[in-house]
Amino acid sequence: MEGFKKPVEGFATKAIHVEQETNWSDKLVVQPIITTAIFRQTEPNVVQPLFYSRYGNPTRSSLEKCLASLDGGNFALAFSSGQGTLSSVTAILESGDHVLCADGIYSGTIEILGDLKYKGIHFDVVDFTDLNNVKEGIKSNTRIVCMESITNPLLNVLDVEGVCKIAHSHPNVIVIVDNTFLTPYYLRPLELGADMCVYSLSKYLNGHSDLIMGAVVLNDDGLYKRLKYIQQTYGAVPSPFDCYQASRSLKTLAIRMKQHGKSAYKIAVFLSNHPAVEKVYHPGLPSHPQHELALKQSYGHSGMISFYVKGDYESTKKFLLSMKVVSLCGSLGGVESVASIPAYMSRGKRTPEQLKKLGITSNLVRLSVGLEDSNDLIKDLDCALTLSQS
CATH class of the missing domain: 3.90.1150.10 (Aspartate Aminotransferase, domain 1)
Incomplete structure (x- = not known):
């Protein structure tokens, strides 16, 4: 395919090596699968980095750090499904908030947003191929602008940078881009101004039709801490074995x-x-x-x-x-x-x-x-x- 942007060098190297140089042994080329649910503690009143696998697991952490590097992000969080990812991300919303959503977005996203009405959260759907619709669609209570880099199933290409510029001209608006169809190999939304990039790892990032998982990549420390708390508390975390499979698949992405x-x-x-x-x-x-x-x-x-x-x-x-x-x-x-x-x-x-x-x-x-x-x-x-x- 001619005419596209020149690929960034070093992508494959990151996918293969980031967080794969294991700390467990200098002789291991591949990270081990850490299946333990609990970790020994040194003292009863000292909080350790590893306590209980819902809160943190070495295999999951390794995958998350590699995912963040591929998108040029500071942080990543893995969840038990793409829907679990979006449900956790929308948990930052409060009653009275509004979401502006791109027309033609994945039907599962629409279902999650629709169910938020029971919490006093509402959403509107507009055609993002016309940026004027984005300008007119953002309200004073809009908290999230949600879009895909490529819509499903008609493959409309949305102007990520253009949408981000409009959204960020309003206070406290977060732009979320579902980049499942392209992956960070073909598009990196954070580079174009997005606040969060979400994925169904079940698709290309894993690429072998044998696991269900999702992830979010982001840069903001405050948002990361909020989502990390939601991940730990709501508990929609993937198993260590699934994280291992995803990490292995990234090496051939x-x-x-x-x-x-x-x-x-x-x-x-x-x-x-x-x-x-x-x-x-x-x-x-x-x-x-x-x-x-x-x-x-x-x-x-x-x-x-x-x-x-x-x-x-x-x-x-x-x-x-x-x-x-x-x-x-x-x-x-x-x-x-x-x-x-x-x-x-x-x-x-x-x-x-x-x-x-x-x-x-x-x-x-x-x-x-x-x-x-x-x-x-x-x-x-x-x-x-x-x-x-x-």
Whole structure:
């Protein structure tokens, strides 16, 4: 993919080495998994750094420090899921606070924000592709502005720096960016002014479809201490084994993301020229509505593609069920290629009218390109698309 920002040198080195030079033994190359729930104390009235694994665990701390380094952040906190991360982050809100949320954001985020109404916290959803909507949407009681670097599933590119400048012109507004689709390999929101960067580690950061976890990365010491307290008190912490798996996966993140991006771009070009496809969304294509913005703020794009199959739901269903290499699954970001119909498989509580307004129709397919041979994927897609029209 040409035209994007030049990748920052040293990313892969950080992913492999930060916090992996173990203090337990100078002979160990890989950090051990510390599964103990409790730690011996020296005195009953002296607080030790390690006391109980909900409060802190060496394996989790190692992962958190590595995650922070990849985003250029001062701190990171790992949670037991992406939803657990967002639930913990929104726990900083108080009754009367307001959240401004980007249109088209992940349905799970909308559900969490919707449930906050029982605490006297309300939110509005506006189209962030027009920065005027952000300006007009912020109220005197707005505490959080919540967005994604790339929206799900239509892959709209949002101006992170532009949104941050608007939000930070108001007192006490925190900008949270969900960067799951791009990872710090392709975009680092903190560098663009975001206050917090949240991830579902279940997706690309782990990348092997075998764990559920989330994380937040940030710079502000006060916010970190508040979220650390919430992590410890609410207890949505990941297991040491899951933290080990995530740490291991980070070591291959750079090379995985590079291949995801290379294959996805090749497939996006193929789909753009296929007679059974109406339209393709991929920020690397000049046809993408925010193509120039993507080139300006990103280091590339991941394996995510969205496209409309010609015809109705039955044609799209036939296409999905005809594929042999690509699996019908609701998730993304793994080494395996998966596809879904977001209108049915990840709609959340959105009504048919809301989905239609967003452009999430029954013939929209979200494709997560894995690490299989790209030519095998193209053959599989070509055959299935042809069958969908018969």
